[in-house]
Amino acid sequence: MSQTSHVNIVSLLGFCYEGSRRAIVYEFLENGSLDQFISKKSSLNLDTSTLYGIALGVARGLEYLHHGCKTRIVHFDIKPQNILLDDNLCPKVSDFGLAKLCEKRESILSLLDTRGTIGYIAPEVFSRIYGRASYKSDVYSYGMLVLEMIGARNKETVETAASDASSTYFPDWIYKDLVEGEHTWVTGDATKEEKEVAKKMILVGLWCIQPCPSNRPPMNRVVEMMEGRLDAIEVPPKHSLQLSAAPLAESSSWLSEENSDYSEVLL
Numbered sequence: 078m079s080q081t082s083h084v085n086i087v088s089l090l091g092f093c094y095e096g097s098r099r100a101i102v103y104e105f106l107e108n109g110s111l112d113q114f115i116s117k118k119s120s121l122n123l124d125t126s127t128l129y130g131i132a133l134g135v136a137r138g139l140e141y142l143h144h145g146c147k148t149r150i151v152h153f154d155i156k157p158q159n160i161l162l163d164d165n166l167c168p169k170v171s172d173f174g175l176a177k178l179c180e181k182r183e184s185i186l187s188l189l190d191t192r193g194t195i196g197y198i199a200p201e202v203f204s205r206i207y208g209r210a211s212y213k214s215d216v217y218s219y220g221m222l223v224l225e226m227i228g229a230r231n232k233e234t235v236e237t238a239a240s241d242a243s244s245t246y247f248p249d250w251i252y253k254d255l256v257e258g259e260h261t262w263v264t265g266d267a268t269k270e271e272k273e274v275a276k277k278m279i280l281v282g283l284w285c286i287q288p289c290p291s292n293r294p295p296m297n298r299v300v301e302m303m304e305g306r307l308d309a310i311e312v313p314p315k316h317s318l319q320l321s322a323a324p325l326a327e328s329s330s331w332l333s334e335e336n337s338d339y340s341e342v343l344l
């Protein structure tokens with residue numbers, strides 16, 4: 078990590094130790110982590126444009142880790158708690174405690190344990206029937222992150238729908254909402270541009286969480302989709318979204334209110 082340098086990756090400043098106590102020192106980010114802005118208990122509301130900018134920044138950071146480094150870095154724990162924001166709300170990917178290095182010519186990784194956080198873990202990480210773990214596992218986590226960010230724009234409506242179908246897999250619910258034109262994830266006063274941006278983020282998120290890793294776009298393609306036109310993104314096929322019947326509360330942490338501790342020390 079000491080050799081990485083990107084505006085959307087937290088900067089490693091150094092390390093220190095005293096006896097058996099050790100700490101990794103990263104740059105200080107004034108606004109803390111993304112989960113503080115999109116959790117159910119948060120009174121801080123980010124507009125769609127700001128959420129889009131954060132999502133795009135995270136995508137660029139992952140693109141750098143996967144395609145811009147000499148050796149590919151797979152994070153394995155992309156979630157709101159690990160996205161830090163500076164004073165300008167510029168996102169920076171942090172907490173590389175579960176990360177693995179992978180030669181670019183080798184797309185498959187060997188894992189001895191399950192890595193990640195419930196609600197963001199790619200299916201192939203915990204079950205071989207979906208394939209083998211790879212850098213595409215980060216793509217899945219990114220997709221769940223983006224869907225959560227959009228769901229947070231209208232928490233009350235989403236929670237009401239969730240309570241009516243507690244066993245519904247969250248992406249299936251948001252997919253149904255999308256194709257039926259309900260758009261309950263958009264606030265009533267949203268502009269046409271904001272609605273299009275939100276729809277683009279949802280489409281990208283749905284493509285990223287395809288159960289089969291080979292059907293997910295790589296992060297460089299994700300960046301292109303995020304930066305491109307809405308009409309250039311097709312709606313993913315419905316059948317591709319079918320995963321095990323994961324409860325909605327386990328599909329998104331903003332409903333389950335699960336918190337996780339940082340595995341690295343930020344000073």
